[in-house]
Amino acid sequence: MNTTHPAMTLYGLKVSYFTGKMENYLRYKEIPFSYQSMTAEHFERIIPEATGARQMPAIQLADGRWMTDSTPMIEWLETQWPRHSIYPDDPLQDFVCRLIEDYADEWLWRPAMHYRWSFAAGRAMLGHLIVDEMAPTTPLPRVLIRWSVRRRQKKYFVDGDGVTRQTRAHVEQGYLRLLDILERVFTQRPFVFGERPTLADFGLSGPLFRHFANDPDPAMIMRERAPAVYAWTARLWRTRGSACGTGLVTGIPDDLLPLLAEIGATHLPNLVANAAAHARQQREYSVALQGTSYTRLPVSQYRVWCLERLQHRARALPEEVAALARPLLEAQQCWQPLWQDAMVSSGYDPDQQVPFGRGLPVYHVPGP
Structure with a gap:
């Protein structure tokens, strides 16, 4: 990670799907950035206030602007740091x-x-890692928070996403x-x-x-x-x-x-x-x-x-x-x-504001 005069701060978790994608990209491109764990306060208050959505990861640029959503973030970053392009010429x-x-x-x-939250070993390990990074100073019983995280993730992203017997x-x-x-x-x-x-x-x-x-x-x-x-x-x-x-x-x-x-x-x-x-x-x-x-x-x-x-x-x-x-x-x-097939119309991002748009959530999931 290049943190010399960072051009941006990446907020995320070290076990996060899309945080890992963005870290891999930023490291390969040698774009100066600093990493900041996304605490519960970031996820529940700071990021939503800045972007209009609870999303991980989020990037804050040195000029104060915020970005979310890995695909359009990468597309924008490629226009700013074109060297070592990740897009083939073909x-x-x-x-x-x-x-x-x-x-x-x-x-x-x-x-x-499914593999993270349906299996006992993964549930136990990730419950610890997520809570330890997101809520390092919480006064609440950690065993209760870990149980809540495990239950929430499995409910919405496994049981609620079509994984059945x-x-x-x-x-x-x-x-x-x-x-x-x-x-x-x-x-x-x-x-x-x-x-x-x-x-x-x-x-x-x-x-x-x-x-x-x-x-x-x-x-x-x-x-x-x-x-x-x-x-x-x-x-x-x-x-x-x-x-x-x-x-x-x-x-x-x-x-x-x-x-x-x-x-x-x-x-x-x-x-x-x-x-x-x-x-x-x-x-x-x-x-x-x-x-x-x-x-x-x-x-x-x-x-x-x-x-x-x-x-x-x-x-x-x-x-x-x-x-x-x-x-x-x-x-x-x-x-x-x-x-x-006929062209579809989503109505999502009609003003083409991504990755800087507000109120453009990728997932609609209730809070913990």
């Missing part, structure tokens, strides 16, 4: 990076939270498939697209670095089943833009096609079903994915926006690039929801 690679990032941010959230096996199989796919990739090259990290790596680092490689149960699986993936998490953490290779592979390598197929079979149809329910003003929706039925999933306006942005980016590709993309992505079930 427009098709660039689009696939953004698709992988969205899958990592939104679809892998469910298995990451009927879906649990599918949730876990998705993690195992991801490990098998990435193990083949990282035995061939250090990062997703070659010698240097791209947005795809930083997106995947959200769930893989601070959850799957850190929490007891998924970490044991990763070490034994996918040691090259485990090594990649450390490699990304220590890599700096000024001291790594620059070469990327040509086009979309064959070993990434199974990952695109997984996205086409899970993440994209889930986004489509969520968007359709949002258009009908429903609060819940159901969707069948790879033979597993998920019911009573909470409708997310933010995820409609995610699909909306992907559709806009896909349809903005130059004609010659789209011609190359179509047979590749059609075979992986990724073409229709992005290029052929």
Whole structure:
């Protein structure tokens, strides 16, 4: 971490999904920043007063402005610190990076939270770590606060996000498939697209670095089943833009096609079903994915926006690039929801203020 004349302060937790993603990015880019634990006061009062939403992480710039939401934060930071860009020059690679990032941010959230809060060892460890960082001086009994945190997280992010006895096996199989796919990739090259990290790596680092490689149960699986993936998490953490290779592979390598197929079979149809329910003003929706039925999933306006942005980016590709993309992505079930289905409209961030917008929550979750 470069803290010499920091350009910003990153508020988050050392076990946080998106804090880890942002730390990896800032370290690689060698952007001067300081880290500040997001205490309960930050989360409940300071951050909401500054941004209009309780979100983690949040960044305060040296000029006093606040930012939230990792994807638009990275997009803005790339305009300010363009050296060692994480976006490939190849427009098709660039689009696939953004698709992988969205899958990592939104679809892998469910298995990451399941493995953290459904297993006794993870619940116990994370209950301690979160309370110790967020409430180091609380006068309340710590055992009670830890119990409350464990209960809240499982209620909203596991039980309330479609993880049931009927879906649990599918949730876990998705993690195992991801490990098998990435193990083949990282035995061939250090990062997703070659010698240097791209947005795809930083997106995947959200769930893989601070959850799957850190929490007891998924970490044991990763070490034994996918040691090259485990090594990649450390490699990304220590890599700096000024001291790594620059070469990327040509086009979309064959070993990434199974990952695109997984996205086409899970993440994209889930986004489509969520968007359709949002258009009908429903609060819940159901969707069948790879033979597993998920019911009573909470409708997310933010995820409609995610699909909306992907559709806009896909349809903005130059004609010659789209011609190359179509047979590749059609075979992986990724073409229709992005290029052929009707454009969705989220109503999220209508004034295009992210990452500086106010009152733009990613998740609508009641307070503790």
